[in-house]
Amino acid sequence: MLTKEEKLIEQYESILNAHENSDVTCSNKEFATLLKAYKRSYKQLNKIIKISDKQQDELKEITDDLNAKTHKVRALLDNAEQGFLSFRDDFIIDAEYSKECVRLLGSGLEGQDIADVLYSTDETKKQFLKEALLNVVNEDNELIKDAMLSLLPEEVVVNRRALKLNYKILNNNTYMIVLTNITKEKILEKKIAKEQDILKMIVIIVSEPIQFYELKDDFEQFAKNKNIFVNLTLSAKENLSELYRDIHTFKGSFAQLRMINCVKELHNLESKLSELSTKEDLTNQDLLDILTHANLEEWLNKDLFIIKEILGIEFFDKQHKLEVDDKFMFGIEDKITYLLQVDNQHINTYEDILNEINRARGTTLNHALSNYPKLCQEIALSQEKNLSEFKIVGGEDILTPIHLKSFVKSLIHLFRNAIDHGVEDLETRIMNNKSEYASITCTIENHKDNFKIIISDDGAGINSEKLKQKALQSNLYNEFELSNMSESAILNLVFIDNLSTNDNITKLSGRGIGMGALKAEVEKLSGNIQIQSTLGKGTTFSISIPTSMYGNLINIASNNRDNITIEYILSPVINRATTYLQSDMKITIKNKALFSYALMNEIKLKEYCAYIHISGLVDVSVCISYDQFLLDKLLHEFNQGHPIKDSDVASYRESISKEVINIITGNALFNPYDKTVLEITTPYIIKHDELITHDLHQKIAHVIIDTEYGEMQILVGKF
Amino acid sequence: MENLQIEAKKSSPEIDFNAQTNILLIKGESYPENTVLFYEPVFQWLETYIESLEDEKVVFNIELIYFNSSSSKVLMDLFDTLEEACEDGKSIIVNWIYDEENEASQEYGEEFAEDMDALSFNLVEK
Numbered sequence: 001m002l003t004k005e006e007k008l009i010e011q012y013e014s015i016l017n018a019h020e021n022s023d024v025t026c027s028n029k030e031f032a033t034l035l036k037a038y039k040r041s042y043k044q045l046n047k048i049i050k051i052s053d054k055q056q057d058e059l060k061e062i063t064d065d066l067n068a069k070t071h072k073v074r075a076l077l078d079n080a081e082q083g084f085l086s087f088r089d090d091f092i093i094d095a096e097y098s099k100e101c102v103r104l105l106g107s108g109l110e111g112q113d114i115a116d117v118l119y120s121t122d123e124t125k126k127q128f129l130k131e132a133l134l135n136v137v138n139e140d141n142e143l144i145k146d147a148m149l150s151l152l153p154e155e156v157v158v159n160r161r162a163l164k165l166n167y168k169i170l171n172n173n174t175y176m177i178v179l180t181n182i183t184k185e186k187i188l189e190k191k192i193a194k195e196q197d198i199l200k201m202i203v204i205i206v207s208e209p210i211q212f213y214e215l216k217d218d219f220e221q222f223a224k225n226k227n228i229f230v231n232l233t234l235s236a237k238e239n240l241s242e243l244y245r246d247i248h249t250f251k252g253s254f255a256q257l258r259m260i261n262c263v264k265e266l267h268n269l270e271s272k273l274s275e276l277s278t279k280e281d282l283t284n285q286d287l288l289d290i291l292t293h294a295n296l297e298e299w300l301n302k303d304l305f306i307i308k309e310i311l312g313i314e315f316f317d318k319q320h321k322l323e324v325d326d327k328f329m330f331g332i333e334d335k336i337t338y339l340l341q342v343d344n345q346h347i348n349t350y351e352d353i354l355n356e357i358n359r360a361r362g363t364t365l366n367h368a369l370s371n372y373p374k375l376c377q378e379i380a381l382s383q384e385k386n387l388s389e390f391k392i393v394g395g396e397d398i399l400t401p402i403h404l405k406s407f408v409k410s411l412i413h414l415f416r417n418a419i420d421h422g423v424e425d426l427e428t429r430i431m432n433n434k435s436e437y438a439s440i441t442c443t444i445e446n447h448k449d450n451f452k453i454i455i456s457d458d459g460a461g462i463n464s465e466k467l468k469q470k471a472l473q474s475n476l477y478n479e480f481e482l483s484n485m486s487e488s489a490i491l492n493l494v495f496i497d498n499l500s501t502n503d504n505i506t507k508l509s510g511r512g513i514g515m516g517a518l519k520a521e522v523e524k525l526s527g528n529i530q531i532q533s534t535l536g537k538g539t540t541f542s543i544s545i546p547t548s549m550y551g552n553l554i555n556i557a558s559n560n561r562d563n564i565t566i567e568y569i570l571s572p573v574i575n576r577a578t579t580y581l582q583s584d585m586k587i588t589i590k591n592k593a594l595f596s597y598a599l600m601n602e603i604k605l606k607e608y609c610a611y612i613h614i615s616g617l618v619d620v621s622v623c624i625s626y627d628q629f630l631l632d633k634l635l636h637e638f639n640q641g642h643p644i645k646d647s648d649v650a651s652y653r654e655s656i657s658k659e660v661i662n663i664i665t666g667n668a669l670f671n672p673y674d675k676t677v678l679e680i681t682t683p684y685i686i687k688h689d690e691l692i693t694h695d696l697h698q699k700i701a702h703v704i705i706d707t708e709y710g711e712m713q714i715l716v717g718k719f
Numbered sequence: 720m721e722n723l724q725i726e727a728k729k730s731s732p733e734i735d736f737n738a739q740t741n742i743l744l745i746k747g748e749s750y751p752e753n754t755v756l757f758y759e760p761v762f763q764w765l766e767t768y769i770e771s772l773e774d775e776k777v778v779f780n781i782e783l784i785y786f787n788s789s790s791s792k793v794l795m796d797l798f799d800t801l802e803e804a805c806e807d808g809k810s811i812i813v814n815w816i817y818d819e820e821n822e823a824s825q826e827y828g829e830e831f832a833e834d835m836d837a838l839s840f841n842l843v844e845k
Contacts, residue, residue: 003755004796043834044795051827052788058823 008037074098083179086170087114089137091130094174104179105158114177118156118165129153133167133175145169155182162186196349201258201303202310203353207371208257210409215253216300219262222246223296227288236282243287244273254303265299365444365451366395368408372415376440379419386426387419388437395444398451407521407545413514414455414541415440417494422459422539432536434458450527450546458538462531464490471496491531495519569620569669570595570701570716576668577624577714580660581707585637587630588708597699605688606713610657612665613681621719623691624661627710628653634660658683693719720771723764731757732783736764738771743779750787758793762800769804777809782816782845784824791827798831798838805837812839819844 012034015024026034077084077098083105085097095110102109105117115126129152136148149167156163162185166178205212222229229246230239251266272290276282369392380387423438430436438459445452468482471493482490495515522529527545581587608631611623626634635644635656644652661683669680693700700717720738727733732747751757779801786794801811813835815828825842832840 040799044792047795047830047833048788048791051791051830054823054826055788 005037005041008034081181084176085109085114085179086174086176089134089173089175091115091133093117100181101179104161104163104181118158120158125153136169137173197258197260198306198310199353200349201260202307204257205307206311210412211253212257215250215257216304219250219254219296219300222250223300226291226294226296230284230287230291232284236284236287237277239284239287240273240277240282243291244270244277247273259303261302262299265294269294364396365398365404365408365453366392368404369395369411369442369444369453372411372442375412376415376419379416380423380438383419384425385419385423386429386437387423388439390440390442393441393443394446395451395453398444398446404525404545407525410514410518410521411453411455413518417515418455418457418459418539422457422461424460428460450544453543453545454540455543456538456540461535461537461539462491462494462533463535464533467491467493488531491533494531495529569614569622570703570714572668573622573665573714573716574703574705577664577705577712580664580667581705581712585634587633589705590708591706594704594706596702598702599697599699600691600693600717600719603700603702603713603715605691605715606711607688608653608657609686609688609691610654610661610683611686611691611715611719612661612683614665614669615679615681619718620716622661622665623686623713623715623719624657624664625688625713625715626657626660627712630707630710630712631656633709654685658685691715691719693717720768723761725761734761736761736768738768741775741777743777744782746780746782748785749783749790749793750785751790754787754789754793762796765797765800769800769809772804772809774810777811779811779813780816781813784818784821794831798835798840802835802838805839812841814841814843816843816845 078100080098081100083098083101083103085093085101087093091114093109093112093114097109109117115129119125119129132148132152136145139145139148149169152165152167154165156165160183161181162183164180164182166180168176168178170176229243231242234242247266247270251263251270254262254266269290276286276290279286373390373392377387377389418440423440424432424434426436429438438457440455440457442456443452443454445454464487467490471477471482472479476493476496477485495518519529522543522545525545527543530542530544531539532542533539578589582589605623606625606627608628609623609625611621613621631653635652638656638659639652665680698718700715700719703714705712705714722738723734723736725731725734727747728751730748731751732745732749735744735746737743781794783790798813801813805811815831817824817828825844828840828842832842
């Protein structure tokens with residue numbers, strides 16, 4: 001089709017062509033048409049140019065605006081400290097990516113395959129990523145799409161940096177990845193995890209020191225004599241399997257105590273040994289070679305080093321006896337509180353650790369025993385026996401001072417025995433019409449003068465015939481002696497070490513040690529154990545520990561630590577003194593008693609002093625000194641308000657100070673059962689500057705009781 | 720006569736010429752690959768239509784968001800055609816419809832309206 005203009009041009013061109021050699025004559029009308037057409041074209045041209053110019057201006061404005069916006073967006077993304085990049089379903093990275101991508105992944109990303117960039121040589125991971133992304137695109141359901149995206153690997157390590165990847169779908173064939181550098185967080189996470197492991201180890205060791213020391217000793221012995229475990233008279237295969245079993249047991253024991261370094265190294269050793277088992281011509285020398293290269297001591301020392309760092313070197317001096325220092329436990333609590341602030345993902349773990357600490361600190365007897373139910377479940381589980389859940393009943397009102405700790409620990413033997421020997425396996429229980437789940441109960445009773453721990457099981461009961469036979473075999477008693485023994489005396493044979501009715505020695509018990517240890521602990525506390533057992537029905541152990549001063553003092557006296565002796569004399573004296581002042585004398589005590597250890601020359605005594613010496617199981621003195629005002633108040637009470645002559649006041653004051661110390665210490669330490677245990681001298685008056693210790697560097701216990709009439713000071717020590 | 724209806728495409732506008740209601744509409748964007756080819760049937764229809772007109776009142780609505788230079792040439796040809804028809808006594812009103820925010824479009828309308836004497840050319844804000 002031709003336009004008007006084209007038609008006109010064609011028309012006039014043909015006229016012009018026809019008149020090649022002569023002039024063209026043109027009529028007015030023709031000329032007018034031509035002019036009109038030209039005018040029209042000219043007008044149109046101008047308008048088109050005008051409009052076109054305007055359009056270009058507009059376009060430029062829009063382009064500038066767009067560029068400015070793009071620039072702003074880019075600046076935002078570049079400074080976001082996160083990398084943004086996109087790629088199509090051919091996995092080729094687009095040219096537009098933010099600066100952080102270059103820092104994290106390197107430059108020249110455009111045109112590269114995203115899988116190559118993220119996983120360089122790991123073909124499996126590359127393939128996985130691509131397939132997973134294609135699956136996402138082909139999925140229509142948005143929910144499934146999201147779920148699939150969330151399954152994509154979230155973290156990747158590129159150039160030794162840990163990156164978090166966040167995948168997004170921009171449209172059907174464009175994906176976006178948001179990259180976040182989480183290297184720092186990862187390092188912190190690792191540090192936290194390590195710290196946690198160490199804390200767990202420490203807490204377990206602190207609460208299970210016996211287990212720890214036993215394992216440490218065993219392993220040290222093993223390390224020292226490792227070569228004798230290769231018995232040259234046996235085949236290499238036999239030695240290998242024996243050795244493997246030993247290493248495996250050690251590994252398990254270390255794992256229980258969370259001694260991670262040993263676990264790791266023993267695991268490697270185990271792998272090496274299991275590799276050897278496939279060797280055709282295995283010799284004992286091969287085993288010796290491996291053992292020679294295994295630096296067992298060093299492995300152990302690595303863990304021990306950490307333990308020493310935290311618990312202090314003294315921890316290793318107190319052989320098999322550990323006294324937990326509250327300060328140390330507070331330190332661990334502080335650490336946990338700190339960790340809780342930086343890491344809130346493991347709150348449960350921290351709570352567990354805190355519980356462990358509280359348990360280790362053992363504020364009440366119930367608390368001190370509270371781990372045993374859990375432990376029993378673990379033991380039962382390892383023996384494939386079913387045990388009902390149980391709780392320690394009672395004992396919330398009994399505090400466990402330090403001297404009860406080793407006793408509480410030794411109870412483990414009783415619980416272990418109950419499961420190992422008492423509780424039958426499932427088949428036996430079903431055969432005997434017993435419930436599938438065995439039951440163990442532990443009840444603590446608080447009586448006036450003692451407390452009782454009663455531990456019962458509904459297991460097989462103790463076979464007294466078997467016990468007799470064992471005793472006979474061990475040449476402990478002859479047949480005549482045994483036949484004359486009461487049933488309870490026979491049952492008491494269970495406390496004799498190396499005598500166990502269990503024919504098979506297991507890891508837990510059966511070696512016949514433990515029950516003896518328990519009995520020794522009970523006797524140390526002047527307590528006793530009674531056993532009741534019915535064959536086929538179960539066994540009950542009833543342990544009674546006296547709580548009177550008598551029981552405590554015996555224990556304290558056997559413990560050769562002066563400070564503890566002093567404290568255990570001091571506390572009843574203070575208690576008695578406060579009750580005496582408040583209840584008997586109706587004197588108000590203003591503040592809680594202030595207690596400290598101090599050198600004699602650091603203590604400023606009051607003018608009136610009286611002292612008493614205590615001998616017998618202990619060897620200490622008690623001194624009480626009074627503010628004159630307080631003493632006069634006491635005097636007033638004693639004299640029932642009768643006036644005293646001025647000339648008599650001094651001697652009255654002396655008498656009263658002697659009388660009061662006599663009443664207080666006498667009542668505090670009086671033992672109605674046995675008067676030979678403690679001997680208390682008559683009180684003496686001493687001048688406040690005459691009191692000196694035998695040893696000038698000896699610290700003495702010093703307590704100030706602040707009353708409305710002035711201070712009373714109580715001193716306990718050797719002076 | 721038959722109506723002319725062409726659906727809008729990405730680069731060509733919607734054409735809706737209704738000979739019964741005498742309302743004609745061009746709406747959308749105009750930058751076809753071959754402008755002459757696209758508008759050829761439009762002009763052919765118009766010529767026939769204008770010839771058939773007697774004293775009916777025709778309303779021609781044009782609402783173009785974007786048009787290229789060759790389309791503006793087509794538009795000027797269109798307005799010339801309509802101007803001529805009006806000079807012949809036909810009654811045609813052009814409504815140049817633009818968005819209030821699109822200042823440029825208003826200016827283009829003013830440009831086209833210039834020199835139109837017989838044709839009533841209205842600028843209508845949307």
